[in-house]
Amino acid sequence: MDMEREGGWGKRLRACLYPGFSFLCLLWLALRSGRKPSRLRYPCQQAAAVHASWIIAAAGAGMVRWAYKGKGGRRRFIAVPALVLVASLCVAVGGQSGVEAVGREVPDxxxxxxxxxxxxxxxxxxxxxxxxxxxxxxxxxxxxxxxxxxxxxxxxxxxxxxxxxxxxxxxxxxxxxxxxxxxxxxxxxxxxxxxxxxxxxxxxxxxxxxxxxxxxxxxxxxxxxxxxxxxxxxxxxxxxxxxxxxxxxxxxxxxxxxxxxxxxxxxxxxxxxxxxxxxxxxxxxxxxxxxxxxxxxxxxxxxxxxxxxxxxxxxxxxxxxxxxxxxxxxxxxxxxxxxxxxxxxxxxxxxxxxxxxxxxxxxxxxxxxxxxxxxxxxxxxxxxxxxxxxxxxxxxxxxxxxxxxxxxxxxxxxxxxxxxxxxxxxxxxxxxxxxxxxxxxxxxxxxxxxxxxxxxxxxxxxxxxxxxxxxxxxxxxxxxxxxxxxxxxxxxxxxxxxxxxxGLRWSGGHCVTGVDSPGTEWHFAEGTTREGFEEWLCLQNPQGHAVRAGIDFMTGEGEVTTHSLELAPHSRSTLHVNHLLGPGKDVSASVRAEVPIVCERPMYFLYNGAWSGGHCVSGVKAPGAEWYFAEGTARGGFDTYICIQNPQQQDAEVRITYMKGDGENSQQGLTVKGESRCTVNVASFLGRGDDVAHDFSARVESTNGVPIVCERPMYFLYNGAWTGGHCVSGVQAPGAEWYFAEGTARGGFDTYICIQNPQQQDAEVRITYMKGDGENSQQGLTVKGESRCTVSVASFLGRGDDVAHDFSARVESTNGVPIVCERPMYFLYNGAWSGGHCVSGVASPGMEWHFAEGTTREGFEEWLCLQNPQGHAVRADLAFMTGEGEVIPCEMELPARSRVTLNVNRVLGPGKDVSVSVRASSPIVCERPMYFELRM
Structure with missing residues (x-):
């Protein structure tokens, strides 16, 4: 009996479902169309009309019966216009009843x-x-x-x-x-x-x-x-x-x-x-x-x-x-x-x-x-x-x-x-x-x-x-x-x-001078995983055995995140910092290893959603109380920053002295908390202007003696056309002599030499250009005390698309006044990839040089520039180390007082991630420029 009753209620419920649905469709039709009859053409209205049409028809039939069942004409008088209204509604919705196309489906x-x-x-x-x-x-x-x-x-x-x-x-x-x-x-x-x-x-x-x-x-x-x-x-x-x-x-x-x-x-x-x-x-x-x-x-x-x-x-x-x-x-x-x-x-x-x-x-x-x-x-x-x-x-x-x-x-x-x-x-x-x-x-x-x-x-x-x-x-x-x-x-x-x-490919280039020896400690002041930035750490292990390395990432808020990894013998390893730390973090990094290794930090970016490029620096082996930068500007089209890492537990009191192109100086003070980093937007302090008063060199000092690490990233729209960025680590002391392995006055490249004189006495400077054809040229100038000077190389050497316009350089203070030098370059590489790179000079040639980063993947072109400042030929032995532990040797002969350029892609072939160690029979200087176009 209960089962029969339950079945009966179920049947009744099912019988009411469609009428109820149809009534809701009619209600939707009325409410949604409202005072807009044109909406009856909308597909949702038409579908509702199809399901509600039988209610309209039933209402019409019921009205006819009601009109003729009663006595007198009053009902007919009411019913006739009502029927006209119902018929009109039927025509309105019925004339557009189908929502399917006639003929082929539109579209496929x-x-x-x-x-x-x-x-x-x-x-x-x-x-x-x-x-x-x-x-x-x-x-x-x-x-x-x-x-x-x-x-x-x-x-x-x-x-x-x-x-x-x-x-x-x-x-x-x-x-x-x-x-x-x-x-x-x-x-x-x-x-x-x-x-x-x-x-x-x-x-x-x-x-x-x-x-x-x-x-x-x-x-x-x-x-x-x-x-x-x-x-x-x-x-x-x-x-x-x-x-x-x-x-x-x-x-x-x-x-x-x-x-x-x-x-x-x-x-x-x-x-x-x-x-x-x-x-x-x-x-x-x-x-x-x-x-x-x-x-x-x-x-x-x-x-x-x-x-x-x-x-x-x-x-x-x-x-x-x-x-x-x-x-x-x-x-x-x-x-x-x-x-x-x-x-x-x-x-x-x-x-x-x-x-x-x-x-x-x-x-x-x-x-x-x-x-x-x-x-x-x-x-x-x-x-x-x-x-x-x-x-x-x-x-x-x-x-x-x-x-x-x-x-x-x-x-x-x-x-x-x-x-x-x-x-x-x-x-x-x-x-x-x-x-x-x-x-x-x-x-x-x-x-x-x-x-x-x-x-x-x-x-x-x-x-x-x-x-x-x-x-x-x-x-x-x-x-x-x-x-x-x-x-x-x-x-x-x-x-x-x-x-x-x-348009969303990131093109540019970066360049670093090699480090003269591996080390057990490396520091990087700059780094970010913000939107539009991709940060990496490249670690070279030149040893014949595995090495354990630990990395401390320090944020601006004082948070420290530690990561460790094992480096295979004679290999390179790459760490994607974005994947490790997640997005939206500004970080410095300190790397420590059991035995000496080599570290670099390449970064690729779309700065402010507009300027694509990349920059790369080698780490510095130890913090210091004083850092110098020869290059810097607050002109339009350039955004210059100074990044300061304090890897110590004690706060560092920092003073930045800006030595401007007009001979004036400005100073800025700040505190960098222990185990943290700080970023200074230079234009927010100096203001902007398209004149020499807004070109500057900088000295960054820890006035309370707490050792710090400093870098200077710059992002730019060069001459309104070439976008990119470059970054250098500061040097810890001025010197009387600086060397650069890379440089060119070919078309599509603008090369400069920036000279900072942090002393009160004027510096008499001589630049010797050692060209790719074996010839040398010299240029002399005076750099006023506590100021900076910029040399446009092409204005002295002229332009030309040949080896005679590729050069290395030695910059000397002939009167012994210590100076600081950098070499920024801006380019449209192969007429397609715009960008820039910059390096600080090295104080002296060396017998060996090491580079942790390098790749011949699609979209990358890697070069090695080798400067021989000696009066005799020098033999250089190169060892390329892949991520799989393979070591690929290469030998080179460097003529006296010249530069030689090696296309690494041609030597190794495509698809290899490599570090390289260079050892020479006499002291030389090495740089590694790379040019790229990334599909992000």
């Missing part, structure tokens, strides 16, 4: 995915272009790192815009994306108009939005304004979607906002919350949030930000006594996708997220034929920049504007421009259409028919096949009437395209 997503993966948008320079309608596209945008707000694609796009004359930041700073006529000032209210009305791939990519916010906050002059995500959301507060367009689908817009941790700095405003509130402007005394209605479908929001700033989208920031329109900047960030009415959703269609959704009628007709978005843009703050998110695109018609995960393809493209019409034309024709193969996405399609199905077998959506073109033309016409210069003419556009598979 597998084919679309392959097209997206191989997409190569064209670039051109329009013959009538004046820069007003330029389109910028970056392709092969890399997947962003989890948890990192910086988006490499967004940053690359900002740099690319700057190269094309569109500066993102309004600033005089020498910084990527900055310019005096830039878009964003330090105290602006930056509105980012996203598409939040849909979920999955139908919404703007939240990784892109997070990266854009991060970029704004990194304004070179310091950002004191606020960033606000804005959208009318159409159906409710959709900033908290469950299924989002991001690598982490849980990352909603609200999660992005919250990740920045300060609602007064980054917030979101959902205009849906007051979409029905008709209000007046702030200057009328009406402080409510809501919509100001202008008529003809046009309305605009006035609202309050997370900081409490009152903003009118038409007039700007309300100050209490007037409006500051210039402080509001609008960045329009749509997602690129198919739309079943307008053909394409991009910059123009995304502006549909501005007006009150309940104060508009016949939206799609107005959009396509009457230039509705043009009227909107003419009445409110015009977008300062449009950025189209095409990381994922939704080419499936007629599912647009929905963008389900299952019907989207990854394109990894970002596009930008100031002219939304030109940008949409390009995005439809050269991004979406090549992926979808669907002619409605091509603004130049010759088909304008309204047949059902269309000529290609797809069903009619109620609008002409070329609706996208019609919308572009009508909108452009209205915008021109409002004084906006927009175009659909490709001859007026210049299109720039950058492939980030190439």
């Amino acid at each position: 997503l597998e084919e679309a995915g392959m097209r997206a993966a191989s997409l190569s948008p064209p670039a051109w320079t329009g013959e009538l272009s004046d820069g007003s309608h330029d389109v910028f596209a970056v392709t092969n945008v890399p997947v962003p790192a989890a948890g990192n707000p910086v988006h490499a694609g967004v940053d690359a796009l900002i740099r690319f815009l700057d190269e094309g004359g569109v500066s993102f930041y309004r600033s005089a700073a020498d910084y990527p994306g900055a310019g005096p006529e830039g878009i964003i000032s330090t105290d602006d209210v930056v509105l980012i108009k996203v598409n939040a009305a849909w979920d999955q791939r139908g919404m703007t990519n939240t990784d892109v939005v997070r990266g854009l916010i991060s970029a704004v906050l990194r304004h070179p002059d310091g950002f004191t304004g606020e960033v606000v995500l804005v959208e009318n959301c159409e159906g409710g507060p959709d900033y908290n979607q469950v299924h989002n367009n991001a690598e982490d689908a849980r990352q909603s817009f609200q999660a992005v906002v919250d990740s920045f941790g300060d609602p007064a700095r980054v917030s979101a405003s959902s205009w849906w919350s007051f979409t029905d509130e008709a209000v007046y402007e702030f200057d009328s005394g009406d402080m409510r949030q809501g919509y100001v209605l202008l008529g003809n479908n046009v309305s605009y929001p006035k609202f309050v930000t997370g900081r409490g700033t009152c903003v009118s989208l038409r007039n700007g920031v309300w100050t209490g006594s007037g409006y500051d329109k210039g402080r509001v900047k609008l960045i329009n960030v749509p997602v690129l996708k198919s739309h079943n009415a307008t053909g394409v959703t991009a910059a123009l269609k995304n502006f549909m997220g501005v007006p009150s959704i309940h104060k508009t009628v016949n939206v799609h007709h107005d959009l396509i034929y009457q230039g509705f978005m043009g009227r909107m843009m003419n009445e409110v703050i015009f977008p300062d920049l449009n950025i189209i998110d095409a990381i994922w695109v939704s080419p499936a018609h007629p599912d647009g504007p929905a963008g389900p995960y299952s019907k989207a393809v990854r394109a990894n493209v970002l596009l930008a421009g100031k002219d939304p019409v030109a940008l949409d034309w390009y995005a439809g024709k050269h991004v979406l259409y090549p992926i979808s193969g669907y002619g409605r996405h091509d603004p130049d399609t010759p088909y304008g028919e309204g047949t059902n199905p269309y000529h290609d077998g797809t069903r009619n959506t109620g609008y002409p096949y070329n609706a996208f073109r019609v919308m572009l033309e009508s909108t452009a016409s209205v915008l021109r009437q409002g004084g906006r210069d927009v175009t659909l003419d490709p001859a007026r556009m210049t299109v720039r395209v950058r492939d980030l598979n190439v």
